[in-house]
Amino acid sequence: MCGIVGAIAKRNITPILIEGLRRLEYRGYDSAGVAVLVPGKGIQRTRAVGKVIELENALAKEPVQCHLGIAHTRWATHGKPAERNAHPHLSERLAIVHNGIIENHGPLRKRLTDLGYTFTSETDTEVVAHLLAHHYKEKPDLLCAFRSTLAELHGAYALGVIHQDEPDTLYCARMGSPLVIGEGSEERFVASDPLALLQVTDQFIYLEEGDHARLSLEGRDIWNRRNLPVEYPVLRYEHAALSLDKGEYRHYMLKEIHEQPSAIANTLEGTLAEDHVLTAVLGPDAETRLQDIQNIHIVACGTSYHAGLVARYWIEEQAGLPCQVEVASEYRYRQVAVPGNTLLITISQSGETADTLAALRHSKQQGYLASLAICNVAGSSLVREADWRLLTKAGPEIGVASTKAFTTQLTALLWFSTALAQTNNRAPEMISANVRALRTLPGLVEQALYLDGRIEQLAATFANKQHALFLGRGTHYPIAMEGALKLKEISYIHAEAYAAGELKHGPLALVDEDMPVVSIAPSDSLLEKLKSNLQEVRARGGQLINFACETAELDNGDGITHIHLPPASDSISPIVYSIPLQLLSYHVALVKGTDVDKPRNLAKSVTVE
Ligand code: F6R
Numbered sequence: 287m288c289g290i291v292g293a294i295a296k297r298n299i300t301p302i303l304i305e306g307l308r309r310l311e312y313r314g315y316d317s318a319g320v321a322v323l324v325p326g327k328g329i330q331r332t333r334a335v336g337k338v339i340e341l342e343n344a345l346a347k348e349p350v351q352c353h354l355g356i357a358h359t360r361w362a363t364h365g366k367p368a369e370r371n372a373h374p375h376l377s378e379r380l381a382i383v384h385n386g387i388i389e390n391h392g393p394l395r396k397r398l399t400d401l402g403y404t405f406t407s408e409t410d411t412e413v414v415a416h417l418l419a420h421h422y423k424e425k426p427d428l429l430c431a432f433r434s435t436l437a438e439l440h441g442a443y444a445l446g447v448i449h450q451d452e453p454d455t456l457y458c459a460r461m462g463s464p465l466v467i468g469e470g471s472e473e474r475f476v477a478s479d480p481l482a483l484l485q486v487t488d489q490f491i492y493l494e495e496g497d498h499a500r501l502s503l504e505g506r507d508i509w510n511r512r513n514l515p516v517e518y519p520v521l522r523y524e525h526a527a528l529s530l531d532k533g534e535y536r537h538y539m540l541k542e543i544h545e546q547p548s549a550i551a552n553t554l555e556g557t558l559a560e561d562h563v564l565t566a567v568l569g570p571d572a573e574t575r576l577q578d579i580q581n582i583h584i585v586a587c588g589t590s591y592h593a594g595l596v597a598r599y600w601i602e603e604q605a606g607l608p609c610q611v612e613v614a615s616e617y618r619y620r621q622v623a624v625p626g627n628t629l630l631i632t633i634s635q636s637g638e639t640a641d642t643l644a645a646l647r648h649s650k651q652q653g654y655l656a657s658l659a660i661c662n663v664a665g666s667s668l669v670r671e672a673d674w675r676l677l678t679k680a681g682p683e684i685g686v687a688s689t690k691a692f693t694t695q696l697t698a699l700l701w702f703s704t705a706l707a708q709t710n711n712r713a714p715e716m717i718s719a720n721v722r723a724l725r726t727l728p729g730l731v732e733q734a735l736y737l738d739g740r741i742e743q744l745a746a747t748f749a750n751k752q753h754a755l756f757l758g759r760g761t762h763y764p765i766a767m768e769g770a771l772k773l774k775e776i777s778y779i780h781a782e783a784y785a786a787g788e789l790k791h792g793p794l795a796l797v798d799e800d801m802p803v804v805s806i807a808p809s810d811s812l813l814e815k816l817k818s819n820l821q822e823v824r825a826r827g828g829q830l831i832n833f834a835c836e837t838a839e840l841d842n843g844d845g846i847t848h849i850h851l852p853p854a855s856d857s858i859s860p861i862v863y864s865i866p867l868q869l870l871s872y873h874v875a876l877v878k879g880t881d882v883d884k885p886r887n888l889a890k891s892v893t894v895e
Contacts, residue, residue: 290383290385291476291478292456293355293474294354294474296503300320300349302475303322303357306357311884315359317371318336319331320333320345320356321357321374325351325453330352333373335367363387364387364409364410375409377418380419382414385442385444386444388410388411394438403419432457433513439461441462442893442894443463444458455501457499458493458498461495463893466492467490467499468483469506470487472504474503494516537883538685539685539868540882545680550731550861554727561718562717572705576705581624581625582610582629583612583630584597584631584633585642586632588688590639592692592771593695593696593764594699596699596761597702598611600700600857606712615895618648628655630654631659635678638663638666638893643667646672657672659674684883686776686889696861697861726854727861744873745877748802752779754779756783757819757823760812765806769870775885777874798827799828802831805819807835808856808859829847830845831847833849
């Protein structure tokens, strides 16, 4: 997804802008650009299709010292990836960068064309540049012109603006797309993600929906959508101490897979007592508020949705509460029947996923008891707009394929299910068993990581395959779905997951010697059922790869590979079994030579619909 960086400082800001863009590369983009105000010369723009390094090379040809500038990585929505469509966009003496989508760009473009403006791109963003220039021409007061422009935009935007007539000012605004202000000492920055600015500051102000701001060396002014001045606290970025480089690892994804034991331990820190969970983590009156909950709706996208699917099994079985789970892109557009006292849970790594955020906003008119955001980014929009929050402490996740975010979401959800069970006076043995299991979880995940070498050998068997099936039952069915998603997204092998009992209702027709079938076969109450399903696969010549506990006593034979996992209790087993599936997709992607951390067509944070 698109990324924004802007800076005003006494020092030369070009290297800061470039480093900021580099730090946003993980989000996915197809072109990049920068506009700086060169003293005595005006705005100088440089753009390049492809990687940030291309932009850097272009800038190196004519290095300049400057103190005000904006930069952007673009992920094409309106108009194909091309230099003419890359940001910043210019109009007269101003330059702008934009994330999001301007829905009324069509009529605005027509009006501006009629007024004599010439468009050089197919983007919705250029409309904003000309509209601002037009308002400024009518009344040469940039703040007023900026406000008049914002008032005419429908859709989502985060904007950064510089103007030659105000060489000491950087303007920005947000509506539906995230934007933070970074505070330095006599210097200020703006970015769509704080990660871009950790090179220069760990102090951030998170703008609210509808806010706009004017930044200068001396200070900042922020106004809300009614143009009233607002003040926000400057927050220290919590994960700033964490290393953002790959360290000894070849890819961020591998590093993040290996960070899971500590990410899970961090997520659980301060949440567990000897034999019960500490519900006060949810806020001072959590105990009373939890008592009111009689139903749960969970809404999320992609991997986070899979975490919700696992949680449904836990919440219904352990807490005895009805629970339904839905993808946010569907939920946000339908009239949901909400039974009394229903809690809405949104799950998101980034907290900025457009569909999930829209689902939360949509829920506000549906009569929910309250909303809870389970999220990895403390200052994100989702966290700020939800009634309650439960933070996962995975640290920054850079690899596009979600790994440690997923297992920490599962950890938080198991904790939450236990909290509900505890509040509803469910069996104390089950609650203390969950607490014990959660304590052993980081160690078991560590043991599962030892399978790395074994899985690396196995990966070669996928190299020439076009398709794969993943099977699981119970809580491990959504884990099979997540395994299939991981394989698809980074190795580009078509993979589907089925609840193993569904095999005979259709997908069995696909099984032959060219179809690897991955089964997740922990020693639980459904193992015997799963064994029959696996025999159906072997009888058709399908190649079986079983992730199972040593005690599972699965059939041996040609075409069957077993990977043994450490024994884990039922509640945490889906979390432990996620690890080898992540490693499998990683190693298959290496064999296939794909771009593991930045798979084609995908973005880390999906901030447009
Ligand atoms: C897959 C993946 C995506 C995200 C989805 C939601 O590996 O990362 O499917 O899970 O885009 O993102 P968040 O969790 O940030 O809302």
